[in-house]
Amino acid sequence: MSGSLLLQSVILGLLLGGLYALLAAGLTLYFGVMRVVMIAHSAFLILAAYLAWWFQRETGLDPLLSLVVTVPLFFVVGFVMQRLLLARLRPATLTMMSVLLTFAIALTIEGLLGYVFSGTQRRIQLDYSGSSLEVFGANIAVVKLIAFGLAAVALLGLWALMKLTRFGQALRATIQHPEAARLLGINTDRIAGFGFGLGLATAAIGGTALSLDSTIYPSLHWHWIGPLMAIIVIGGLGSIPGAAIAAMLLGVSQSLLQVPLGTTWAQTVFYIALFATLMVRPQGFFGGRLAQRF
Amino acid sequence: MIGNRKTRRGALAATACLALATSLGACGLDSGGSSEGNDDEIVIGVSLPLTGDFSEPGKGVQRGYEAWASYVNDNGGLLGKQVRLEILDDQSSADRVASDYEKLINQEKVDLIFGPFSTRLVVPAAQVAKDYGFLFVEPAGAAEEVFTQGFDNLFYAAPAIADDHYNLLAEEIIAMPEAERPKTAAYATMDDPFAQGTAYGLKDKLEAAGIRTVADEVYPPNTTDFSSIAAKIADTEADIVVGGTQYQDAVNLIVALQQLNFQPKMAAFSTAPTNPEFPEAIGAKTEGILSPTGYTPDATYPENQTFVEYYTEMHGGPPAEDEANAWTTGEVVAAAVEASDCADPSPECQQQLIDHLREATVDTVVGPLSWDAEGRPESAHLIQQYVDGKIRIVLPKDQAEADFVAVKPAW
Secondary structure: OOHHHHHHHHHHHHHHHHHHHHHHHHHHHHHHHHOOOOOOHHHHHHHHHHHHHHHHHHHOOOHHHHHHHHHHHHHHHHHHHHHHOHHHOOHHHHHHHHHHHHHHHHHHHHHHHHHHHOOOOEOOOOOOOOOEEEEOOEEEEHHHHHHHHHHHHHHHHHHHHHHHOHHHHHHHHHHHOHHHHHHOOOOHHHHHHHHHHHHHHHHHHHHHHHHHOOOEOHHHHHHHHHHHHHHHHHHOOOOHHHHHHHHHHHHHHHHHHHHHHOHHHHOOHHHHHHHHHHHHOOOOOOOOHHHHOO | OHHHHHHHHHHHHHHHHHHHHHHHOOOOOOOOOOOOOOOOEEEEEEEEOOOOOOHHHHHHHHHHHHHHHHHHHHOOOEOOEEEEEEEEEOOOOHHHHHHHHHHHHHOOOOOEEEOOOOHHHHHHHHHHHHHOOOOEEEOOOOOHHHHHOOOOOEEEOOOOOHHHOOHHHHHHHHOOOOOOOOOEEEEEEEOOHHHHHHHHHHHHHHHHOOOEEEEEEEEOOOOOOOHHHHHHHHHHOOOEEEEEOOOHHHHHHHHHHHHOOOOOOEEEEOOHHHOOHHHHHHOOOOOOOEEEEOOOOOOOOHHHHHHHHHHHHHHOOOOOHHHHHHHHHHHHHHHHHHHHOOOOOOHHHHHHHHHHHHHOOEEEOOEEEOEOOOOOEOOOOEEEEEEOOEEEEEEOHHHOOOOOOOOOOOO
16 A cells, blocks of 8 residues: 555545544434434435535525525424424334334435435536645545535534533433433423434535535435444444544544455445444443443 | 246246236236237237336336337338237336246237346346247346356347447557557446446456556445545556446546546546436536447437437437337347248247347347347447537447547546
8 A cells, every 4th residue: 555545545534534423423412312213314414415406406506505594494304303203202112113213204205305306316516526635645625625624513513512502501411311301490302302403403414515525316325324323333322422433433444444455345344343342332432321321 | 046036936926916916907817908819910028117126217118119119010010010019017026027928928929029128137038938939139138147048049139248338449449559558457346247247348358458457446336435446546547447337436436536636548437428417417527538338319320310210209309228229129020020021929930030130130220230149249339438528429430420539638
């Protein structure tokens, strides 16, 4: 492996890891807030990607501007979905039944996307889609840098929201101990709804970031949900920093392993890491304390 | 696998009958209005995937068959008789397609049969046709496994099997003067018999001519991130990059190569560049990209001009490859029927048709076709290239719409 290929692979891995972190953030949040396994998260990512593509095609404006609409829209959809659907599941079987319910939602979104936009594979055409910056002989694609920037801003924003605001405190209290949170006067039902909306809002940002540099089609979400689930388990269910660290590590490992092993085997890094985690430290490597209770 | 399928077919067909008889009147229990005993027409039986996974291409093939039948009937019919198509829907199921052809041959007593769409359905259908001694010309099923099952009745009605798609490009490269010829080649192929076959066909020929393989990347069909593959290819600084691709993989790989500012002298990708969506996805950076194509309405064969004119008038737009291959199937069978002067289900007539095609060269919309003993067509795909912003035929020279560009402009 030449030095320049090594550097290039590390850079690509970091950029990929950043995207993974953003895409996985919502998924771990749902589990943290509600013990919900949200299979439809990646379907919402693809939905946001389609909305960005459609927005760009209809208006000719930069797809990033679609965030102005999709982020609030997804927040509301998430809130409504939690209040009207997921909150009705019996707490005793919530985790299992949420898999079925959100699986159905994923299929519905996929079907509707196919119906409205057809199965044709789409890609946003940008003037800067092939542009890159050269740094020490390695090339950094502008679109990947933008996606990484979106991920960084969104995750920092999420962190600030969780740590620095009263809403964040209430949300964390709900995650850590719902009964105690209720005793302190927190309306945990409503907070859970907001938490779910927040998770889906990250899907809007993640989907838009994804759409900048990939070809999209309705069934694409099935390719994403597996690796994303692996990331949140390795990171520790419910822990956003854990998911982010796991995503970066797995992104870089995948990118580096690709050089000697090829694409097919490099993809298995997620599942090997998942098996190893479940054997050695089932509660996940970071965060952890929450998942231990399950 | 095939043997297993064959033994299970009877049981499956029977089960399917029980399941479907009530709702669909399937299995010939009430197939009134069958074609038997009518000497004024030639009935051709077809089973197509009109619903399910292959419904899009399946409907394309249906349009092609129907356009061909209508054209033949407008021009005096076949052997002076009108042609009627009997089309069943196999729902893209390999078990269903076999029972469909059993039904067409046994109950509908069709005179001739045409093949269905795609390798997965062609193989079981061809087995039924072989059992009954029927000629089996098929419009889609280019993978090698179609030709290694011992079918002596099968002919693929397209210019070339997957491995031969790049033949004209290989010849062109090998014929270049030593100094201009690319020295190194990088390959990226999807782990899929068809897509991989195209690139490896070219790889074998270029390696034999001394062009060194510096990268050979195989990726699973679900791959969406191509940046690492692109990084490996870019690191080799290969003169020519070849993709055994379908659609999204080619687009993502090309953009990833552009992002790394990798500038090969030549870039060839199968399937994707001929897709109308491709220039929309890649933008202005398509210039010089090469692709083999089994069919283009722009080809100047006289049969093709007639076809495009007739089809466009009928459907308001030019035909695509599926329609063309279906029409080609019709032309091939018609050529055999006219030469043998028979079109009936008797084993003697069907054998005559088969024997004729074994030796014949048929002029079709995709050029003159002839076949080897296993039914592989012995022609080659046209090579198209983006020249001045539009995809044009560049090889072979007698069909060319533009000159072959040996060193592609930067992308």
